[in-house]
Amino acid sequence: MMAATEPSAPHVPVLLEPLIAAVAPVRGVWLDGTLGAGGYARALLEAGAERVIGLDRDPDALALAADWAPQYGERVTLRAGNFAELDAHADAPLAGVVLDLGVSSMQLDRAERGFSFTRDGPLDMRMGQSGTSAADIVNAAAEAVIADILFHYGEERAARRIARAIVKARAEAPIETTHELAAIVARCLPRQRPGHSHPATRSFQALRLAVNRELEALASGLEAAERALAPEGWLAVVSFHSLEDRVIKRFLQQRAEKRRHVNRYARTPQQEMPERPFRAAAEITPDAAERAANPRARSARLRLARRTTAPAGPADRAALGLPRIDPMSGEAG
Numbered sequence: 001m002m003a004a005t006e007p008s009a010p011h012v013p014v015l016l017e018p019l020i021a022a023v024a025p026v027r028g029v030w031l032d033g034t035l036g037a038g039g040y041a042r043a044l045l046e047a048g049a050e051r052v053i054g055l056d057r058d059p060d061a062l063a064l065a066a067d068w069a070p071q072y073g074e075r076v077t078l079r080a081g082n083f084a085e086l087d088a089h090a091d092a093p094l095a096g097v098v099l100d101l102g103v104s105s106m107q108l109d110r111a112e113r114g115f116s117f118t119r120d121g122p123l124d125m126r127m128g129q130s131g132t133s134a135a136d137i138v139n140a141a142a143e144a145v146i147a148d149i150l151f152h153y154g155e156e157r158a159a160r161r162i163a164r165a166i167v168k169a170r171a172e173a174p175i176e177t178t179h180e181l182a183a184i185v186a187r188c189l190p191r192q193r194p195g196h197s198h199p200a201t202r203s204f205q206a207l208r209l210a211v212n213r214e215l216e217a218l219a220s221g222l223e224a225a226e227r228a229l230a231p232e233g234w235l236a237v238v239s240f241h242s243l244e245d246r247v248i249k250r251f252l253q254q255r256a257e258k259r260r261h262v263n264r265y266a267r268t269p270q271q272e273m274p275e276r277p278f279r280a281a282a283e284i285t286p287d288a289a290e291r292a293a294n295p296r297a298r299s300a301r302l303r304l305a306r307r308t309t310a311p312a313g314p315a316d317r318a319a320l321g322l323p324r325i326d327p328m329s330g331e332a333g
Helices: 016-023 039-047 059-067 069-075 083-089 134-140 143-154 159-172 178-187 201-212 214-228 242-255 288-293
Strands: 029-032 051-056 076-080 094-100 229-239 278-284 301-307
Touching: 016 039, 016 229, 016 278, 016 301, 029 039, 039 051, 039 069, 039 094, 051 059, 051 069, 051 083, 059 069, 059 076, 069 076, 083 214, 094 214, 134 143, 134 159, 134 201, 143 159, 143 201, 159 178, 178 201, 201 214, 214 229, 214 242, 229 242, 242 278, 242 301
Parallel strands: 029 051, 029 094, 051 076, 094 229
Antiparallel strands: 229 301, 278 301
16 A cells, blocks of 8 residues: 555545445444454444444454444454454354455554554564564565565565665664665665655565565455355455455456346347356445545545355455465565
């Protein structure tokens, strides 16, 4: 998410009003797989959801919910976990699943979380606050693996040059802070021009996606939603950059029904297509007013689909275009 390196404002849910309007009337049990500050969960409850299961792998998000969840009593169920396994947290067939991808403002605002170079802090970037960190990758991964991460997850054209500079710098001393890494990257690229993003933006995005295995989690989460949703249940996913949206789009191309053009003049009966697990419902982007009011909304896209009665099954992972990179393996696929 390119907004990840800009000065943060209080977290404002993106495309919230269009989402609520599209899925109205809101009924049944919903699962918010990226609880964050609770914006979507609270809006669903206010709109009429019977109950919302709030899921997040970040302990800070669950702690923050203590400020607002009690007012809803038993209508809110809080769970710690990754939305990649959201069906394991659904205790009833779901009327809807909502996912707001990327990193939240409250994560960016805390320098100790290491997501943004606008504030110097430890090079961390772990959403779940455990496991491999960004510092582990830049200080231990092979140069070729770092280059692949920067290229495939950040679409950084200077990936090999930056990876070479990182390996050279860490040979002298470990790279431990966000400012240290940002400076290394910046020296490899042209000076930042007014109105353009910082040279390290793509590299930080790439490392965050690799650390948290976000694209892999997204693919698993979409499959899990397919298993957990009741017939006519809603899938709503908000993404912020092309890598995420590409996975969602390709998933729905595989798993959602396509409208058929019926030729009424055809002499042979139209062949019936097998029912697929979803019906694609809508693709929504922010209007000018929301983009002006909320900088985070500029690149956002909401994709909506509705569950059918077709049985759930695995997606074709190869066709989703996921990079095959193990950040700590020493080799890339």
